[in-house]
Amino acid sequence: MPINIDYSLNSSFNDATLLHLYKCLLKPRFIEEKMLILLRQGKISKWFSGIGQEAISIGVTLALEKDEYILPMHRNLGVFTTRGIPLYRLFSQWQGKANGFTKGRDRSFHFGTQEYNIVGMISHLGPQLGVADGIALANKLKNNNKICAVFTGEGGTSEGDFHEALNVASVWSLPVLFCVENNGYGLSTPNSEQFNCNNIADKGIGYGMESHIIDGNNVLEVYSKVNELAKSVRKNPRPILIEFKTFRIRGHEEASGTKYVPEDVLEFWRAKDPITNFEAFLKNKGVLSAIIEQQYKEEITAEIHEHLQIAFNEEKIIPNLETELKDVFKPLDYQEIKPSSNKKNIRFVDAISDGLKLSMENHKDLVIMGQDVAEYGGVFKITDGFVAKFGKERIRNTPICESVIISAAYGLSVNGVKSIVEMQFADFVSSGFNPIVNLLAKSHYRWSEKADIVVRMPCGAGVGAGPFHSQTNEAWFTKTPGLKVIYPAFPEDAKGLLISAINDPNPVLFFEHKALYRSVYQDVSEDYFTTEIGKANLLKTGIHLTIISYGAAIHWVLEALENLSNIYADIIDLRTLQPLDIDTIFTSVRKTGKAIIVQEDSLFGGIASEISALIQEHCFEFLDAPVQRVASIDTPIPFQSDLEQQYLSKNKLRERIQSLHQY
Structure with missing residues (x-):
């Protein structure tokens, strides 16, 4: 294949660096080719191909220091391999096994790892850019001269979060590289139907932001230019928008295909393949011999085979309900600090x-x-x-x-x-x-x-x-x-x-x-003290009924009971809605036999509905009356004072308490 990429402007690298770049390019390509076989065999569930775009992932990752965060997308396999993640862990991740990074809870590249300073992709695309803003802000606050890089595609640049993230990064001078892989299509929608400007890099003007266009299939240009920009940003913190011109040779994901792409466009970009062109360049330059080429390919093939066997031999995850529930929140060692008497x-x-x-x-x-x-x-x-x-x-x-x-x-x-x-x-x-x-x-x-x-x-x-x-x-x-x-x-x-x-x-x-x-x-x-999250407060005790509420509605309850001197109620201030203190609720209801839940929110789908269902399920045999809910009417909240008072549940509370008491 003829050389279709001009490497002449970036030819000052020594042979060792050139060969390292070449080997880094080969590994994700070989892995992908194997994954496509496994996909057809049903051994993995889905695959998003980055074939033809490897130069971007490799060049950007090598330009960053290993302790600098990088936020890749689902076509950036080269980020993970270049950061040195053991292949068996990647293969386990794709098979939903424990040696992966998500305990089988998320797939493909939807994972991050602090060990390798990678934050995995977010399917909604846009928030990923904002996360990079936050990482960069932390770097700036720490004054550690670190940068971060975040990837998105041309489709993601249409999202509002793209605008918000670039705007905030510019206003705050955050050290972040916004890397946009412009590969021609958002799934099947061509660029002409996504944005109406010549280049995505042109959008940098609107944010007062430096921007650059790079040939995303030229690994030397990607590596040298991003390395230059990274060094500059470390010294002079600021955001930079980088548009990588490239193409997606395969479908958005394998099931999508590429029938919507004109054949001449596919042929043009196949001729610009970043690996075959770089390989030819290295051979013409006398850097890559047939022996070295064969050695690299054999080493990578053997590594893939060895690590695949490790992943295949790994046992499937056995579902454990306790583990699943426990991992929803990070464990907290609550430290109680009691209020002082200095009030x-x-x-x-x-x-x-x-x-x-x-x-x-x-x-x-x-x-x-x-x-x-x-x-x-x-x-x-x-x-x-x-x-x-x-x-x-x-x-x-x-x-x-x-x-x-x-x-x-x-x-x-x-x-x-x-x-x-x-x-x-x-x-x-x-x-x-x-x-x-x-x-x-x-x-x-x-x-x-x-x-x-x-x-x-x-x-x-x-x-x-x-x-x-x-x-x-x-x-x-x-x-x-x-x-x-x-x-x-x-x-x-x-x-x-x-x-x-x-x-x-x-x-x-x-x-x-x-x-x-x-x-x-x-x-x-006046001093520093803590109150435990997830514990309700029993404000008053009584024998007739249980009233459960929170926020402003608690004050409505207290006010209503002041004028109902013949009713003695347990009044529970929930304080925390999630996690919910069901023990305090159940203990009270089992004592009084009657329950009423009061909320300011409109009735349908509110927290009162959930608490009512819990009481019915767990305290039914103790109930002497149907559980009652008191809530605002199912309309938006009006402005005019009389309309607002009509909306609020406060005005019907006293009557509902009396009715439940008399049931």
């Missing part, structure tokens, strides 16, 4: 602020991110004065981009830095829903990696804020395994639980009812 009467909002402040002092690298949280102090002034005390590096205003900031928080966690993300209003979390439920929640279960993040959620009605600023949307998240959900009602609980949430290495959504911020006071310890 002060403060508001709910002050307790939140105090918990944050003491945690910032206790965790010297803890970062708070959110819109207007710095000099402005947040819209509720909870972080007012924090910049003066902790500096702008740790109290970071963000652009309006909830999705990438949550992804960046995950990147911080991967790189060993705790963070808190403030949603300006809980309603706005919908813009960051994807990374919370698909990335944070699944992280420890998928590849034993913590997501050490607290997402603060100012929520709730009663302040005339209307449909976009009043939701109490905790039910969106209690359904998702891997998330902890906290919803305090009193200042002392708010402070102690917030501190515990920050100490917890798992992702926590911390709901703060806006109507409680400046209306509820309590004597609260």
Whole structure:
């Protein structure tokens, strides 16, 4: 085959380097060819081919230092082989066996490994770029002169997260290389139907970002140029957008085929194969002899065969229910720190602020991110004065981009830095829903990696804020395994639980009812203390019935019972919705025989429904009446005060308690 790639501009490498690049190229190609055979034999379930694109993975990986994070995609097998991962572990991963990286819980390249500083691909594509932002931010905060590189395809550049990630990286001058493999098609959709500019690199202009176009099939150009850029970014931290021009010779995945690609286009790119061209170049240069070529190919073939046998001989994973459930969360050794007697009467909002402040002092690298949280102090002034005390590096205003900031928080966690993300209003979390439920929640279960993040959620009605600023949307998240959900009602609980949430290495959504911020006071310890997550609080005891609630609705319950002097009830403040303290609930219901669950959220699909079902299943023989649910009406939350009062469950609570008592 004639040489179709110009290596002349990058021909200053010594022979040893050239041969190393060649051998690195061969290994993923040989593995892929073997995997395609195994796929046809039904010995692996799926394969996403990177044949023809190996030069990009090899060149980028070799340009990075081994302790610098790299975030590959499903066609970047060369990243994993060049980082030196034993092949039997890769083969075990693809067969869903224990020597892989996900205990059989995820497939192909959906895995990461701290041992090799790799964060595996995310199927939703976009959040991967935000994770790189977070890793790069941690590097910058540590001042360690490290960079990271993240891959995506041309299709991923159409996602909003691409815009958000590049924008944040540019605004914060983050040391990250955004590597876009432009291979012509997003599955079957050609570039002409995906974006309307000549080059993806042109998009860098809009972010004030340096960008480059590289021939992705020329391993010397990839390695030399990325190596040059990497050295520059280590000295002068900044993001760079790199577009690699290449092509996907095989289908998006093997079942897809390539019938949608014109044959002349396929022939052109087959002629630009990065391995056959480089091989010819090395032979013409006198660097690669037939003996060395044969030796390399035999060594790689033997290694693949040996490691495949190890993987094939490995026993299948035997399902273990206890292990599966245990691995949803990273284990936590809870350290109880009791409140001191040094107390002060403060508001709910002050307790939140105090918990944050003491945690910032206790965790010297803890970062708070959110819109207007710095000099402005947040819209509720909870972080007012924090910049003066902790500096702008740790109290970071963000652009309006909830999705990438949550992804960046995950990147911080991967790189060993705790963070808190403030949603300006809980309603706005919908813009960051994807990374919370698909990335944070699944992280420890998928590849034993913590997501050490607290997402603060100012929520709730009663302040005339209307449909976009009043939701109490905790039910969106209690359904998702891997998330902890906290919803305090009193200042002392708010402070102690917030501190515990920050100490917890798992992702926590911390709901703060806006109507409680400046209306509820309590004597609260001024010192650092913790409250255990997952433990309800029995506020009052009684014999007639059990009332279960949380957040602002607890105060409605207490108010209603003040005028019902003949009813003595157990009042349970859940405080934590996930994990749920079912023992306290069941103990009370078995004593009183009657239960009513009160929530501010609308009725259908709320936490009250789940608790009701649990009581029916586990306490049925103790019940003297049907379990009751009290919730707001099934409409969005209106703005006008009379409409809002009609919406809220508060107004029907007293009547429902009386009715249950009389049943």
